[in-house]
Amino acid sequence: MLDGCTDWPDDFIRRYREHGYWQGVPLGQLLREQAQRTPHKEALVDGHRRWCYAELDLQADRLAAGLADRGLRAGQRVLVQLPNIAEFFSLTFALLRLGVIPVFALPAHREHELVHLAQLSQAVAYVIVDRHLGFDYRPLARTLREQVPSLQQVWVVGAAEEFVALGDCVADPRPLPAPGSREVAVLLLSGGTTGLPKLIPRTHDDYACNARLAARACGFDSHTRYLAALPVAHNFPLASPGAFGVFSVGATLVLAPEPSPDTTFELIEGERITHTALIPPLVLLWLEMAQWSDRDLSSLQWLQVGGARLKAEIAARIRPALGCGLQQVYGMAEGLLCFTPLDDSQARIFETQGLPLTADDEIRIVDADDVPVAPGAVGELLVRGPYTIRGYYNAAEQNLRAFTADGFYRSGDLVRRLPEGHLIVEGRTKDVINRGGEKIPVEEIENLLLGHPLIRDVALVALADELLGERSCACVLAHGGPVELGTINAWLRERGLAAYKLPDRLQVLREFPLTRLGKVNRKALAEQVQAL
Structure with missing residues (x-):
């Protein structure tokens, strides 16, 4: 294992191998084997570009050789910030084959998050697209080069300016040493609650297990045509089962540049999409637009929904409006995945978040003192298993609290478990706002706002929202001058905060309601502000 990572104990390693969860095959081999079996099968569609398995495999090999020539070595980290484009996958498989570890940043991340991720991972390179959805990423690259000493190289898909075009980083394929399957394959981002994101080390063994078994639970086969509507840097569309699940069965991945119905309905019709995945706010948008669209969505068989709890009344509208079945998904980048079985009853599909993926996903539901709750009672979910990590990367202090x-x-999720084993998510124990599936750590935003000269104190709370599930409200005690949402958010943007983390609402108060221990009573505060 990479220094700074926590491995599974030896007896668990033996058990997971004996039970077939870990198959000893590096993730880069997943694509290689499929390219050998079905070289001419369509693997990936990105606009007008269509790559068969042999072509994607070759692109990855050429890039791996070229990046090795530029000094990349096994164990090094590369910060990857690419949208849903074909190069995301040729690069990812190239890095996997080199044993170089991609750190997947989201397209929405900005300086505040990126500097932290690059410094924490000690990334030696940064990979971007020149522009995406109107945003130019090259000034971000200049900032990172100035602030992160380890960052030696920047590679750009598109117009590179003073940097190097990723398309120039290729060489003739050659044999390269393969990483071990127990080594770290990728570093994912936590939806953390204590400040900036933590890094989640997923090994080749456990992440391949994650994708392979998720694909089975979702009924993927070689005829599946999966639309990646969500950003593929997220664990959900990447490997739950997502793109890696697609490649594990020799199916076809279709990339959407963004998830709006205008874009995705056209792709569903034109590419005969069978499966896709959304978060609840997008489900509502799709349901609304389906009433007016004349696109043919009849190929769509299954819609997977995760990232936040889907209301049962919304779930019931999916088949009548979109003509497809619903599969609820509950999981976390740290590991555990739950799915409603495809043949589950309508009540279970509408009202629960599904069953754990494997028999070796060990579930505890406990109270605040770590005592197991009574069957069917609500408590915090604790889990360990063959694809759930044992610790964050280089985070010894946080690991003592998180494991x-x-x-x-x-x-940090409050759940209850039905007698048949289905989980129902009831809320959170941690201070995090789930804004349409994007997790906003309360502490991170509060710490930034406390640096504003007009703010004496601040508490960020979640307000219920019909579309997004939760919106954020910054409740502030001011020093006396006028405090307005527009100026506060402009100030946060200047500090490089991602747009989805900006407060949706600002409420200036004279005082905060307090608990008997003198702490801010966030529940009472949220109720007070919601009523205003």
Whole structure:
């Protein structure tokens, strides 16, 4: 394992191998084997570009050789910030084959998050697109080069300016040493609650298990045509089952530049999409637009919904409006995945978040003292298993809080479990706002706002929202001058904060309601502001 990572104990490693979860095959081999079986099968569609498995495999090999020539070595980290484009996958498989570890940043991230991620991972290179949805990423690259000493190279898909075009980083394929399957394959981002994101080390063994078994649970086969509507840097569309699940069965991945119905309905019709995945706010948008669209969506068989709890009344509208089945998905980049079985009852599909993926996903539901709750009662979900990590990367202090002594991950989710094993998510124990599936750590935003000269104190709370599930409200105590949402958010943008983290609402108060211990009573505060 990479220094700074926590491995599974030896007896668990043996068990997971014996049970077939870990198959000893590096993730880069997943594509290689498929290219050998079905070289001419369409693997990936990106606009007018259509790559068969043999072509994607060759692109990855050429890029791996070229990046090796530029000094990349196994174990190094590369910060990858690419949208849904074909190069995301040729690059990812190239890095996997080199044993170089991609750190997947989201297209929405800006200086505040990126500097942190590059410094934490000690990334030696940064990969971007020149422009995406009107935003120029090259000034970000200049900022990172100035602030992160380890960052030696910047590679750009598109017009590189003073940097190097990724298309120039290729060479004739040659044999390269393969990484071990127990090594870290990728570093994902946590939806963390304590400040900036933590890094989640996923090994080749456990992430391949994650994708392969998720694809089975979702009924993927070689005829599947999966639309990646969400940003593929997210764990959900990347490997749950997502793109890696697609490649594991020799199916076809179709990339959407963004998830609006105008774009995605056209792709569903034109590419005969069978499966896709959304978060609840996008489901509402799709349902609304489906009433007016004349696009043929009849090929769509299954819509997977995750990232936040889907209301049962919304779930019931999906088949009548879109003509497809619903599969609820609950999971986390740290590991555990739950799916409603495809043949589950309508009540279970509408009202629960599904069953754990494997028999070796060990579930505990506990109270605030770590005592197991009564069957069917609500408590915090703790989990360990063959694809759930045992610790964050280089985060010894956080790991003491986030993991039990015997290796269970503390999810921070409040759940209850039905007798058949289905989980129902009831809320959160941690201070995080789930804004349409994007997790906003309260502490991170509060710490930034406390640096504003007009703000004496601040508490960020979640307000219920019909579309997004939750919106954020910055409740502030001011020093006396006028405090307005527009100026506060402009100030946060100047500090490089991603747009989805900006407060949706600002409420200036004279005082905060307090608990008997003198802490801000966030529940009472949210109720007070919601009523205003």
